[in-house]
Amino acid sequence: MITGRKLWNKEARAGILFASPVIAGFIIFVLGPMIASFTFSLSEYNVITPLKFIGFQNYANLFDGTDPLFYKSLGVTAYYVILSVPLQILLAFMVALLLNHPIRGKTFFRTIFYMPTIVPAVASSMIWLWLFDPDLGLLNQLLKVFGISGLQWIYSENLAVPSLVLMSLWTIGGTMVIFLAGLQGIPRHLYESVEVDGGTWFHKLFFITIPLMTPTIFFNLVMGFIGSFQVFGQAYIMTQGGPNNATLFYSYYLYREAFEFSSMGSASAIAWVMFLIILVLTLMVFKTSALWVYSESEGKR
Amino acid sequence: MKKTIGLASATMLALSVFMAGCSGNSGNNGSNGNAEVKESSGTGNTASNVGQAEPEKHDPVTLKYTFWGSPNEKKVQEAAIKSFTEKYPWIKVNTLHIPDSYTTKLTTMASSNQMPDIGLLNGDVALEWASQGRIYNIMDFLANDPDVSINDILPNTLYYWEEGKLAGVNGALEAFALFYNKDAFTEAGVPLPPTKADEAYTWDQFVETAQKLTLDQKGRNALDTEFDPKAIKQFGITMPLWAYMNGVVSNGGQFVNETGTEFKLSDPEAAEAIQRWADLINKYHVAPSPTQSKNIPSGANALSSRKVAMTLDGQWSLVDLGAAKKLNFGIGVAPVMKNKATMTLGEPIVIFKDTKHPEEAWMLYKWMMNPENTLELQTSGLWMPVLKKWYENEELVAKWAAGNPAHPDGYQDAIMRNAFENGFPNTSYYVKNLSKVNSIIDPALEQVWLGKTTAQEALSKIKTQVEKELKGVYTER
DSSP: OHHHHHHHHHHHHHHHHHHHHHHHHHIIIIIHHHHHHHHHHTEEOOSSSOOEEOTTHHHHHHHTTSSTHHHHHHHHHHHHHHHHHHHHHHHHHHHHHHHTSOOTTHHHHHHHHHHHHHSOHHHHHHHHHHHHOTTTOHHHHHHHHTTOOOOOGGGSTTTHHHHHHHHHGGGOHHHHHHHHHHHHTSOHHHHHHHHHTTOOHHHIIIIIIHHHHHHHHHHHHHHHHHHHHTOOHHIIIIITTOSTTTTOOHHHHHHIIIIISOOHHHHHHHHHHHHHHHHHHHHHHHHHHHHHOOOTTTOOO | OOOOOTHHHHHHHHHHHHHHHHSOOOOSOSHHHHHHHHHHHHHHHHHHHHSSOOOSOOOOEEEEEEEOOOHHHHHHHHHHHHHHHHHSTTEEEEEEEOOSSHHHHHHHHHHTTOOOSEEEOOHHHHHHHHHTTOBOOHHHHHHTOSSOOGGGBOGGGEEEEETTEEEEEESSBBOEEEEEEHHHHHHHTOOOOOOSGGGOOBHHHHHHHHHHHOEETTSOBTTSTTOOTTSEEEEEEEOOGGGTHHHHHHTTOOSBOTTSOSBOTTSHHHHHHHHHHHHHHHTSOOSOOHHHHTTSOOHHHHHHTTSEEEEEEEGGGHHHHHHOTTOOEEEEOOOBSSSOOEEEBOOEEEEBTTOSOHHHHHHHHHHHHOGGGSHHHHHTTSOBOSBTHHHHOHHHHHHHSSSSTTSOTTHIIIIIIHHHHHEEEOGGGTBTTHHHHHHHHHHHHHHHHTTSSOHHHHHHHHHHHHHHHOOOBSSOO
């Protein structure tokens, strides 16, 4: 008994020792800053003057509309998320289905579709700035052929967010690869049994592929949510939040508050609100997942 | 879609605010710096032993000077500082060039107690930091200085945070004027723009000139009934839209009232001026829209490539214009709506309260203020002096504003004298909470430049919102 405990102690010590880089990293780079950021969010702090505690005033300012841009940026971000996540998932899924077929040059196409994902955000933003250019851009030149002209893309209040969603569809490569991996994990014999029963591609898709892919879809959905909520680069590089705050995404709004207006207090409050929103939404997705995500290990629910 | 690490990354974002505060900029003050100090003070001692008998024995002092600017500005400022340390060998100056995110970096340095002793700072930030006690009152130095007095300095280069409390003097003065490609005028048969403020274009003359100089692909100008505004080859004029106060003040308008409590851009004179600027784009099609501007090279290249015939721009563009080889450019005075006016601007140099050597910092401050030590920046066209005598004394004027490619004929009338006599300070010299205020105004004006709404409508709409953020003025202007 005693020796057992001693042994455990020894093992525990060794375990903690080996895990200590991670633990230290977590405390220094995650937990510490979180506590600090929460403290900031309860105070007025512009870095150069000492911190002044003001309780929950920063949060109150956000929610009671004293800061007129809070709801605006929430709305803009929600719009982007709602528009981009389903489209990204749908498109990535369809491309993955196509690329899962034994077609000629499969590897080539997979590479082509994945490539935009490894292009740095700044570079792809520059490319899309040119594509979106109302006068010289490729998109408007193409549309001219169909008699449509003068779309202002990211320079128009109404089209700015859809334009950026369009751009985000260019970088679905990562999602696509995860779908491909999922598709290849589906046992062939299930498809064969559909064939034996006289089913068509339609039956295969809806009764085999999609149900078995739900865990992958679920994963991509959660990742997509979080990624889209934090969209920043496009607003920072391409639109600076404009026109007329139409692309004032939440992260960019936070950045501006912190580094352009030096209000670390309210910026921290904004960050915490975002944290809670993403947390709640992710929990919701997790809760509903039981209804539609197929899980092999737990069997039927 | 971004591939991030889930919830943790959401947290990280919350933390990034803090992290930025932690990662200090451990620039130049390592052990290296100390070694160099010893070295330079060593040579200083030998110099005083051998040469001039210096009665005072100075302890070595190290200053940190931070600044931003183009490679050219960097080079000349560093040279100026080098000659300073040669004259005062016991002072060692570490320069730290921060080309962008300057305020953010300085804020970071402030949070980790690594503040410079002296440095450039954006005007609005300088005023804010000064009112929070982080910057010395330059008046205190000026009061006891035998060489410079406050009356020697141009008023439009002074950043007061309270009456009699001076946060800083500009590194340089800047002002606005017309720059043009002479060939474009000759080919269109249009007389060259006036250079004296008294003879400046009226607004109508200006619009007409711009129309004559705006050409479509088939070479028709904007006055032609067949003119195709969708295929413009050469624009008559471009102007930096953020500098709209040039128009507003010229038309008798204001940004805010004297006490800074009331938003005045929505007043008729101001709104009319802004509308006139917008009309250049959307009504007369003589200026590029904000989106079209993105395809037009800036400054000198716009003129030499004949994408535009005239630019209404800051005088700092002279540095490129003067260096452009194949460009036959000229300078004209800015057009006048009702009053002669040109916006002057510039960012101040400040001495930070964190310094342990205010005396030496002030010595460097004075050094940088004297064009004699930075003459290359003045002759290249980038900077204008901040000391009055460099505008009034013919001999001194000749040293920088004549006889070099960046200062052709007409410069002294169109820019130097106009700035001296008709310059008005831009908003960063006096409006409190300016970045917040501008974050409301800019999106509204964007709609005006795009022709989506009229200036009057857009500005009236944001009046109450702006006034909520108005926190008064530092000093009345």
